[in-house]
Amino acid sequence: MKLDYKKTFYVGLAFFLITLFWQTYDSVITKILIDKFGMNQTWSGLIMALDNVLALFLIPLFGLLSDKQKSKRGRRTPYIIVGTIIAAFAFMALSFSDHYQTAKLETETSVVEDYQLIQDDNITQTEWFTIQTAINTEWTGLLNDGIITQEKYNSIDSEIISAMDQFLVDNDITQLEEDQLKELFYDHVNQRAWIETSQSPTVFVVFVVNLLVALLAMSIFRSPAVALMPDVTIKPLRSKANAVINLMGTFGGILAIVVLTIFSLDNLSYVSYAPAFITVGVLMLVLLGVFLWKVKEPKLVKEREALDIKLGLTEEAEAEELHESLEDLSKDKRKSLFLILASVFLWFTGYNAVTTKLSDYAPKVLEMGFSMPLLIAQGAALIAFIPIGIIATKIGRRKTILIGIIMLTLCFGSVYLLTPDTAFIMYIIFALTGISWATINVNSYPMVVELAKGSDVGKYTGFYYTFSMAAQIMTPILSGFLMDIMGRKILFPYAALFVLSSFVTMMLVRHGDAKILKKDSVLESFDVDMD
Numbered sequence: 001m002k003l004d005y006k007k008t009f010y011v012g013l014a015f016f017l018i019t020l021f022w023q024t025y026d027s028v029i030t031k032i033l034i035d036k037f038g039m040n041q042t043w044s045g046l047i048m049a050l051d052n053v054l055a056l057f058l059i060p061l062f063g064l065l066s067d068k069q070k071s072k073r074g075r076r077t078p079y080i081i082v083g084t085i086i087a088a089f090a091f092m093a094l095s096f097s098d099h100y101q102t103a104k105l106e107t108e109t110s111v112v113e114d115y116q117l118i119q120d121d122n123i124t125q126t127e128w129f130t131i132q133t134a135i136n137t138e139w140t141g142l143l144n145d146g147i148i149t150q151e152k153y154n155s156i157d158s159e160i161i162s163a164m165d166q167f168l169v170d171n172d173i174t175q176l177e178e179d180q181l182k183e184l185f186y187d188h189v190n191q192r193a194w195i196e197t198s199q200s201p202t203v204f205v206v207f208v209v210n211l212l213v214a215l216l217a218m219s220i221f222r223s224p225a226v227a228l229m230p231d232v233t234i235k236p237l238r239s240k241a242n243a244v245i246n247l248m249g250t251f252g253g254i255l256a257i258v259v260l261t262i263f264s265l266d267n268l269s270y271v272s273y274a275p276a277f278i279t280v281g282v283l284m285l286v287l288l289g290v291f292l293w294k295v296k297e298p299k300l301v302k303e304r305e306a307l308d309i310k311l312g313l314t315e316e317a318e319a320e321e322l323h324e325s326l327e328d329l330s331k332d333k334r335k336s337l338f339l340i341l342a343s344v345f346l347w348f349t350g351y352n353a354v355t356t357k358l359s360d361y362a363p364k365v366l367e368m369g370f371s372m373p374l375l376i377a378q379g380a381a382l383i384a385f386i387p388i389g390i391i392a393t394k395i396g397r398r399k400t401i402l403i404g405i406i407m408l409t410l411c412f413g414s415v416y417l418l419t420p421d422t423a424f425i426m427y428i429i430f431a432l433t434g435i436s437w438a439t440i441n442v443n444s445y446p447m448v449v450e451l452a453k454g455s456d457v458g459k460y461t462g463f464y465y466t467f468s469m470a471a472q473i474m475t476p477i478l479s480g481f482l483m484d485i486m487g488r489k490i491l492f493p494y495a496a497l498f499v500l501s502s503f504v505t506m507m508l509v510r511h512g513d514a515k516i517l518k519k520d521s522v523l524e525s526f527d528v529d530m531d
Contacts, residue, residue, distance in 0.1 A: 002237075003233070003237045003240045003241055003244075005244060007232070007295075007300065008229070008233070008240075008241045008244045008245070009244060009248070010290070010291060010294035010295050011228055011229055011232060011241075011245075011291075011295055011300075012229070012244055012245040012248040012249075013248070013287050013288075013290060013291040013294075013295075014080050014084075014221070014225035014228065014291055015225055015226065015245050015248055015249045015252070016248040016249060016251065016252040016287060017084065017252065017283070017284045017287040017288065018218070018222060018225060018249070018252070019248075019249040019250070019252035019253045019256070020252040020253070020255055020256050020280060020283060020284065020287075021087060021091065021214075021218060021256075021280060021284060022051075022218075022253075023252070023253040023256035023257060023374075024091075024256040024259070024260070024276055024277075024280045025051070025091075025214075026048075026355055026356060026359075027256070027257070027260055027266070027359050027370065027371065027374070028260070028265070028273050028276055028277075028359070029047075029048065029211070030044055030048055030356060030357065030359050030360055031269060031273075031359045031360055032098055032101075032207075032273065033047060033048075034190060034360050035189070035190070035193065035269040035270065035360075036098065036101045036102060036105065036193060036269075036270070037101060037193060037194070037197045037204050037207070038190050038191060038192065038193030038194025038195070038196065038197050039190075039194065040190065040194075040480070040484050041357070041360075041479070041480030041481070041483040041484045041488075042477060042480040042481040042484050043480070044476075044480060045356065045357075045475075045476030045477040045478075045479060045480030045481070046476070046477050046480075047208070047211070048356050048476040049472070049473045049474070049476045049477055050211075050212070050215060051215050051218070051219075052469045052472040052473045053473055054215055054216065054219050055219055055222070055469060056466070056469050056470075056473070058216070058219035058220070059219060059222055059223045060223070062079060062219065062220050062221070062222075062223050062224060063223030063224065063227060065079075066079050066223065066224040066227065067227075072298070073297060073298070074231075074297030074298045074301060075224070075231070075297070076221075076224035076225065076227055076228040076231065076297060077224075077228075077292070077295070077297045079220055079221040079224040079225075080221045080224055080225055080228075080288070080291070081288065081292070082217075082220060082221070083217045083218060083219075083220035083221030083222075083224075084217075084221060084284055084285070084288045085217075085285070085288070086213065086214075086216075086217035086220075087214050087217035087218050087284065088280075088281040088282075088284040088285050088288075089281065090210050090211075090213040090214035090217060091210075091214050091277055091280060091281045091284075092277050092278050092281035092282075093210045094207060094210050094211065094214070094273075094277050095272070095273065095274035095277040095278060096206075097203050097204075097206050097207035097210065098207070098272065098273050098274065098277070099272055099274060100203045101197075101203050101204070101207070102270060102271075102272060104196060104200070104203070105193060105196060105270065106270075108196055109138065109192055109193075109196060110134055110138055111189045111192050111193060111270070112270045114131055114134055114135075114185070114189070115189060115269060115270055116270075117131065118131065118182060118185060119268070123178070125168060125172075125173055128164070128168055128173070128181060129168060131185065132161060132164045132168070135160065135161055135185075135188050136157075136161050138192065139153055139156045139157075139161075139192075140153070142195065147195065147199065148195065156188070156191065159184075159187070160184050160187055160188050163184055164181060164184055167180055167181050168181075175419060175420070175421065179365075179419070179420075182364070183364075183487060183488070186364055226245075228295075228297065229241050229242065229245055231297070231300075231301055231304070232297070232300035232301055232303075232304050233304065234304055234307050234308055234311065247382075250378060250381070250382060253378055254375060254378050254379070255283075256280065257371045257374050257375045257378070258375070259275075259276055259279050259280060260276055260371045261369070261371045261372065261375070263275040263276060263279075265371075266359070266363075266369035266370050266371035266372070267362075267363050267368065267369040267370075268363070269363065269364075332510055332511060333451055333511045335508075335510075336451070336509045336510050336511035337448070337451050337460075337463075337511075339505045339506070339508050339509045340444065340447050340448055340505075340506070340509055341448070341463055341464070341467045342467075342502075342505045343401075343444070343502040343505040343506045343509070344444055344448075344464060344467045344468050344471070344502075345467045345468070345470060345471045346471070346498050346499065346501045346502035346505065347405065347408070347440055347498070347499050347502040348467075348468045348471035348472060348475070349471040349474065349475045349478075349498040350408075350412065350475075350494070350495035350496065350497070350498035350499035350502075351408070351437060351495065351499070352471060352472045352475050352476070353475045353476065353478075353479035353491060353494060353495050353498075354412065354491065354492070354495045355374075356475070356476045356479070357476070357479060357480070357483070357488075357491050358370045358373070358374070360488070361488050361491050362426070364488060365488050365489060366418055366419070366420055366423040366426060367420040367423065368420070368423045368426065372427065373426050373427060373429075373430035374430070376427050376430050376431050376434065377430040377431065377433050377434030377437070378434060379431075379434070380430075380431040380432070380433075380434035380435050380438075381434035381435065381437060381438035384434070384435040384438045384439070385438055385442060388400065388435075388438055388439050388442050388443075389442060392442065392443050397443035397444075397446060397447050398443075398447070398506060398509055400439055400442075400443050401439065401440050401443050401444060401447075401506055402503060402506055402507070403439060404435075404436045404437070404438075404439030404440040404443075405436075405440060405499060405500070405502055405503045405506065406503065407432060407435070407436035407439065408433060408436035408437060408440065408499050409496050409499045409500045409503070411429050411430075411432050411433045411436055412433070412492045412493075412495040412496035412499060413492065413493065413496040414429055415429060415492040416489060416492045416493050416496075444464075445464055447509075448460050448463060448464045450511075451511060475498075479491060479494050479495075482494055
């Protein structure tokens with residue numbers, strides 16, 4: 001039995017384009033919602049959580065529908081075709097709303113002009129006074145034109161304009177004072193953009209509708225795309241095949257970051273994101289074309305079924321496997337399962353908050369692009385998979401996860417101490433972050449399914465995804481709410497606290513840490529959940 005790597009590669013193109021989409025979505029949409037449409041952190045987090053809300057309900061639905069599908073192209077391929085085409089065109093259509101909103105801010109407000117001014121590293125006190133005056137003039141004009149109320153103007157005057165005075169009284173502005181001034185300025189441009197959006201909401205409505213169409217389309221084929229690999233691969237080789245699929249998913253995410261870097265879209269706020277939307281959309285369609293050219297699902301399924309019969313891997317043989325339901329688990333095993341799932345919820349809460357909000361945090365707090373730290377993290381994780389697998393084999397999954405939790409907590413906690421002058425350390429921190437997250441991710445999913453037997457593996461996989469998705473639904477909203485109240489710098493302490501909390505729950509786990517069998521090949525070290 002040898003895996004057909006070429007066939008698996010082409011089957012994995014569907015997963016490749018999925019991760020290409022999601023990495024771009026996570027990186028760009030948050031910035032557009034906050035900077036161009038003026039949404040606060042809480043509401044932007046709510047919209048960013050929509051994909052996981054939809055996924056929670058629609059992924060199982062379309063997985064079930066594809067199971068029952070009968071067509072000349074097979075069970076999964078029709079969903080992949082329809083979902084990819086709709087998602088790609090809807091994603092490209094976002095560039096129109098993005099363009100119109102940017103043009104509106106440039107012509108109707110001084111937001112873009114003032115923003116460009118504060119990008120100067122050597123901005124003087126006189127220039128800050130000029131910016132403060134421009135802010136006051138703009139909001140006074142809105143008041144005189146009846147666009148805002150006196151109460152709203154008083155709020156702006158107290159929270160932004162007058163607040164700037166305390167940092168401008170000294171002749172020399174310290175780095176800390178300049179950081180505070182920039183935070184006040186970002187509050188101004190955010191609220192100013194929201195006024196523009198609320199006065200003429202059509203562009204925003206079109207943007208959100210396009211976004212919902214893209215998210216719905218991605219939900220149509222995510223489950224069928226993942227299910228295609230087991231459909232065309234015999235069971236003993238699915239571990240290796242899953243490793244190939246996961247590697248392709250990682251490279252899809254890396255490609256998205258490279259696209260953003262090439263077009264210099266990872267730092268500045270008021271730029272056109274059309275190159276990213278169009279490039280990713282076109283790539284999705286091209287990858288779909290290659291997939292359809294090389295993957296003939298009905299033929300591959302028949303070949304797998306024939307091989308199953310030849311090797312005695314029929315459904316009747318699989319039905320003889322041991323089966324143990326959740327109710328049949330011992331009390332200790334059930335407790336360990338719930339503790340592992342609680343840990344999954346906690347560390348996804350911390351990690352996903354960072355990945356969702358980093359594109360807003362890095363440029364505005366550290367004055368650096370967000371794409372390179374993410375790229376370094378992905379690269380470090382790839383390099384670390386094999387050593388992590390070896391370490392887990394020697395000391396166990398649980399201890400390995402605990403080491404990863406400590407490392408990730410320290411990484412997130414240390415980012416709070418960085419300033420624009422020390423932002424370069426972010427590259428080192430995120431290399432360690434990638435290794436830490438891989439350390440946790442490689443071992444957590446196997447611990448969950450270790451407690452399952454026979455046909456319950458799918459059910460336990462569902463438990464894992466339910467808890468991870470629940471965290472990814474909650475955390476953009478909760479972290480955004482705290483950032484609105486306490487400022488952007490609360491992001492990494494928030495993440496560190498939740499990751500550290502998972503250390504406590506994992507310490508109490510007593511099962512799921514069975515001896516890990518030696519991998520048949522180096523590639524199988526990548527057979528992990530990559531979500």
